[in-house]
Amino acid sequence: MVEQLTTASSLARLVPVHEPPAGREWWRSSVIYQIYPRSFRDLRGDGVGDLPGITAEIPALAELDIDAIWLSPFYRSPQKDAGYDVADYCSVDPLFGTLEDFDALVAEASRHNIRIIVDLVPNHCSDQHPLFQKALASPAGSPERDLFIFRDGTGDHGQNPPNNWQSHFGGPAWTRITEPDGTPGQWYLHLFDTSQPDFNWDSPAVHAEFEKILRFWLDRGVGGFRVDVAHALIKKSGLPDWGGRADGSSSEGFPGSDAPMFGQPGIHDIFRSWRKILDSYDGDRVLCAEATIDPIERLSDWVRPDEMHQTFNFAYLHHPWHAPALRHVIESSLHAFDRVGAPTTWVLSNHDVVRHASRFGLTGAGPRTGDGLGPQDEQPDLDLGLARARAATMLMLALPGGVYLYQGEELGLPDHTMIPDEFRQDPTFHRTAGVRVGRDGNRVPLPWKANLPSYGFSSTGESWLPQPPIWGRHSRDIEQRNPDSTLNLYRRALDLRRELDLGNGSLAWWPEHDDDGLVAFVNGGVLVAMNMGDAPVQLPDLPRLMGSSPDALEGARLRPNRTVWMRLG
Template sequence: MILFMDNAPGVPVTRNGELRLVPVHEANSDRERQWWRSSVIYQIYPRSFRDLRGDGIGDLPGITTEIPTLAELDIDAIWLSPFYVSPQKDAGYDVADYCDVDPLFGTLHDFDNLVTTAKNHGIRVIVDLVPNHCSDQHALFQAALAAPENSPARDMFIFRNGTGEHGENPPNNWQSHFGGPAWTRVRNPDGTSGQWYLHLFDSSQPDFNWDNPAVHDEFERILRFWLDRGVGGFRVDVAHALIKKSGLPDWGGRADGASSEGFPGEAAPMFGQAGIHDIYRSWRKILDEYDDDRVLCAEANVDPLDRLTDWVRSDEMHQTFNFAYLHHPWDPNELRRIITTSLEAFDKVGAPTTWVLSNHDVVRHVSRLGLKGNELRLGDGIGPDDAQPDHAVGLARARAATLLMLALPGGVYLYQGEELGLPDHTLIQEEFRQDPTFHRSEGLRIGRDGSRVPLPWQADAPSYGFSSTGKSWLPQPDVWGANARDVQQRNPDSTLNLYRDALALRRELGLGHGSLAWWPERDAEGLIAFVNGNVLAAMNMGTEPVELPEFEIIRESSPCAMEHTRLRPNRAVWMRVPSQAPGG
């Protein structure tokens, strides 16, 4: 069979035994092969990774110890969720000092040692930056509370007078992501009620006022502090929220700014304002002063997809998360649409597309794909009283989805523990929950604790090898032993070895810098398949086996995924295309 790439859009066809594919994305040229265009970045949630000090909370020395283990996954970088000084009311996303390490995690010396060790293994260290808000314990906010109205200290944050006869009502109707009003009223030094301050998240996380040039200066100082220590770049938390619309008008849509009936996300006054892009242009110039191709990645949760590319124009950020892909349903037509529109949109601005299936804010994809429905919102979880996922189905689908994702051109983000096939801990009892989402919503939203449970390293050790004393800041499920790394290392069919093999093959075959053309599925219901270079990647999202060509199998998502020439449901495969020629 000869494969042809049809340059014209339309439905792929076969003609005289010659198969025509429709190209969507071309391979990067040699001059466009910067590391971040095809990068594999592994997210570490420090408090749950590895605890060497025995207090039940993961630490920086624990991460450093396991750098050789991570290097076995053939990753390009690690991204550390916040490790800064913090009261930890939102797991470190409430920062009290951006230029120091919280004693929970270690010291600046420990951080420097981590960067050096990672560099020696060819791994960059990317740090989480939280520029939208800080902790109410931050020195700048404490100074603002002590200062009079309209003072320079208060102007670092968004303080406003309340509405109503005595200012007893919030300045507008905005709601917090974690539930309840997005405004809290302060007490004046004389005990009287004062102004209100804005917090799009917890009340302990006041939003900075990015209309104030002094805020810009402060964060440029912070950027240089960490760049000078050798970090490979920054993942920017809620990168779409820094600038608010002038006048702070009321908003009747969702608190997270996602589109809803009558309220398109692009109209949300607290997100996606044009002035944000000037901030990131100035940051890009700073990073470009440093060597080794430092990067900026945006957590910009905006829609529609075409708007997302504004964050990765050539003079702004290098990457942004693809939330449409993260939340894709188990439906081949919708997944094909998301991949196509993503590649087309990002290609228009010359940026790589990124792909991700799990992170610390969502239910792990093993559990998410084991649910009958797909109704979870960002920040929601699965609790003991909810319908429980089918673990066998979820794991098979997760392995398949991962293999397909790793064949896509662009960058990939992995979340710690997904290489072990970890599910969410869905049975955590109320008394152990720590996510502010759960507490601010009075339990109506389960929150994100289930995806943040400490990792299992050794099946027979206390706390499964996470801590030297057996302590664990969140309870681990009883089934963790079967997922432990030492068990999976010995099993050639384990999820860990699937990740190792697929990641090594991804680099060897150049898939991250590659191309994409859709395979003509014809009547194969449930199949999603594409060609990248000389690799056919296929996944069966249906309920019946589907026929594939008799090509050489490179890697299967599960043992016996292929029955002769048929791909089983909830499975994926990479196959080597025997020949390919350009045609017209």
């Protein structure tokens, strides 16, 4: 079987499960790099990353051959949830700089043909937002309160929440207010922290407010929006009780499709109206949904031709280190998104999950979604995790569709699993009294120079979260000089991805084989193979384009936890 793949006639017999897209828009094959601003680069010396720090490092990011940068929130905010509690959507928090700094960032990125995508948070705002403060000061039933989800409580005196919904961060999803006259009042909904009241998207005034926000940033030249919690805007009429998971994911007896706070049909009309706004601007602006929707076939409804351009593929993000499961999620994703003419996106890390260099080094199931690893948890095997992370990245970068990278993964960074409790800032940690450790471990400031304080992150050596001692060996200056580093692996793979146009390619599985540890496919003229098993696997004797490590192959045998790209023909 392996010898047959070396001939053109045998390649013709491979059955594609995905064909190249008809359209050639940039977002169909894009590489988008996520920046968590407070942890990227600090030029002002206060220990918190800032917009000028990002602007200064645009040339370094351009070396990765990315198409766009997605910025996590930088708006004015009390920072109770790292900026996802927005107090003013049309501003820059002084913590990060000014609007002029933002304009300079857009201009510098544009000079390197990089777009800037901003994080839109439409489900909720900060309780310090002027609109919510007006709602608190206004009577029940007023237009001001109608912008949010206020309800009377249950029980003889309204002392119980309106329903049993739970917050993503732990505890009830409702908080009772004290009315201006000092009496106990209504309850407001917050699917996240108490400081993050949910908007009422049944109100036309909320629609008008966010259309104004979209135009504000589009007029400043942004390339589009990543839409936070894009599946949660509309709640089911009557707000019925829900016995399933707080995040709406499916559990036994409670399919996610029934969750009354997620995935309601009216959401799609909102995105259709936003798509029209973006389409009225030049430059092919994009919308990407963060939508935790299963199954994958249902998620594709978010990217129908008149709605979003992309949506995150969480099924892929959470795939286990198991070849049959990975093959299934790749094929089912391609089929689902091909059905609506949209690109599939692939992602392995972001600011909400354990970095894949740590996740793949665990022998157990690892933490639940939205949690990190702490000192009391199983500690990852860092060498195993990095080997698997490099292999998984190479496989991902060879897949057709769009790719999302999270800052620092190109350095092979693991999570910081030993952060002392006194430094933790994630609201999940505090709302659960430390039972859930939270996500701070994947948000630690980046290492730039090995021999400087804070590894060059800050001009003064300050750092808003402590960095682990191993950061030195992952510093960018060290990795730049090592030809076999993870950074240089990313550079070579991204260059080849662009040169071979793999993002706009096809996919056909390598013909049936006996080894369930192998994931192998053909995209264009490239055979891509990853060994997720415990023993070497025989491959065709073909020219090697690159491997996830210098020792990926033993002759024509692929070692475990390695990936190789080979040229066919």
